[in-house]
Amino acid sequence: MILVTGATGNVGGKVLARLRQSGHKVRxxxxxxxxxxFAPDLDVVAADLGRPETLQGVLDGVDKVFLMALGHNKSTHDANLVAAATKAGVRHIVQLSTLGVQEADEANETPLGRWHRLAEEALQRSGLGWTILRPNGFMTHALGWAGSVRAEGVVRGPAANLAEANIDPQDIADVAVRALTTDGHEGAVHALTGGEALTTPQQVEILGSVLGRELRFEQISLEEHREILAARFSPETADGVVKALKEAIESGDEFRGRTFDGVRQVLGRPPRTFRQWAEDNRGFFV
Ligand SMILES: NC(=O)c1ccc[n+]([C@@H]2O[C@H](COP(=O)([O-])OP(=O)(O)OC[C@H]3O[C@@H](n4cnc5c(N)ncnc54)[C@H](OP(=O)(O)O)[C@@H]3O)[C@@H](O)[C@H]2O)c1
Incomplete structure (x- = not known):
């Protein structure tokens, strides 16, 4: 039995769907x-990764876990699940982390990098089998533009020149499923990016061509961007994301634009492109 955390989310939802499609026993x-x-025939458990007492019984009969947690809670929430999994005799955890962990050493890492590094270390210390997925930024960030694209044909962003090799969460989910269901991923760290680095204006151009509409990019300040993020995430997470972005912009960071081969190595196919993502998600923008 495989337990999927974040099962209502972006990546976990896709992991759950793929595992179900291929006939695996999931919770x-x-x-x-x-x-x-969820579908009425799905095994569902109510639990909060921030409240360890709710994890009792959740892992009974589970031998593998897809583990994700959000923002500044990442390290404590992952550690709670790892502790419960160790007690319950789970064999293997596939953990969603971030590429930011390999970007910096401890001395100059961002809060985002630190939250994820601590979460990785808790899992690696546990004695359980582990696989770590380190994705770059998600293409789904573009969903945050849907309202202004529909209403005004405008995308607002703080980083006109920063190129990022963002990844389609579907690729992350496909890699997670492979790591959960096939041998050879124990002790592996998979660095996952898209196949090309694009700036926000370049993504806007591709999105416009998919929609058959001319879209405009408008630069906003980091503070305005923080306000937008704080409406969707916790203030700590919004601060962490903006701090990392500020450093990337100021240092002319090329790391976010670097491509890694993890998707191809695990899946034997290239990563999905931003154009493919935009075509699949066209409905959000019209
Ligand atoms: N976004 C990026 O660019 C990026 C880049 C690199 C890495 N990552 C990693 O990916 C993660 C985001 O993944 P995602 O986009 O799939 O997330 P998401 O779509 O925002 O999903 C959030 C999930 O978290 C669950 N959740 C929230 N608080 C919880 C709690 N206290 N206990 C249990 N479950 C809780 C929610 O479940 P319920 O509401 O149903 O309880 C939901 O399923 C980040 O945290 C980071 O670790 C993201």
């Missing part, structure tokens, strides 16, 4: 099963 974790709206 989905959510804080609120009623809101999640």
């Amino acid at each position: 989905a974790l959510t804080r609120d099963p009623a809101r999640a709206g």
Whole structure:
């Protein structure tokens, strides 16, 4: 049995769907099963990774876990699940981390990098089998533009010149499923990026060509960007993301634009492109 955390989310939702499609026995974790709206035949558990007492019994009969947690809670939430999994006799955890962990050493890492590094270390110390997935930024950030694209044909962003090799979360989910269901991934760290580095204006141009509309890019300040993020995430997470972005912009960071071969190595196919992502998600922008 495989437990999927973040089962209502971007990556976890896709992991869950793929595992179900291929006939694996799965259990989905959510804080609120009623809101999640899962299929009635799915094994669902209500639990909060921030409240270890709710994890009791959640891992009974589970031998593998897909583990994700959000923002500044990442290290404590992952450690809670890892502790419960160790007690329950889980064999293998596939952990969603971030490429930011390999970007910097401890002395100059960003809060985002630190939260994820601590989470990785807790898993690596546990004695359980582990696989770590380190993705670059997600292409789904572009969903945050949907409202202004629909209303005004405008995308607002703080970093006109920063090129990022963003990844389609579907690729991350496909790699996670492979690591959960096939041998050879124990002790592996998979660095996952898209196949090309694009600036925001370049993404906007591709999105416009998919939509058959001319779109405009408008630069905003980092503070304005922080306000937008804080409406979607916790203030600590918004601060962490903006701090990392500020450093990347100021240092002319080329790391975010570097491509890594993890998707091809694990899946034997190239990563999905931003154009493919935009075509699949066209409906959000019209
Ligand atoms: N976005 C990026 O560019 C990026 C880049 C690199 C790495 N990452 C990693 O990917 C993660 C985001 O993944 P995602 O986009 O799939 O997330 P997401 O779509 O925002 O999903 C959030 C999930 O977290 C669950 N959740 C939130 N708080 C919880 C809690 N206290 N206990 C249990 N579950 C909780 C939610 O479940 P319920 O609401 O159903 O309980 C939901 O399923 C980041 O945290 C980071 O580690 C992201």
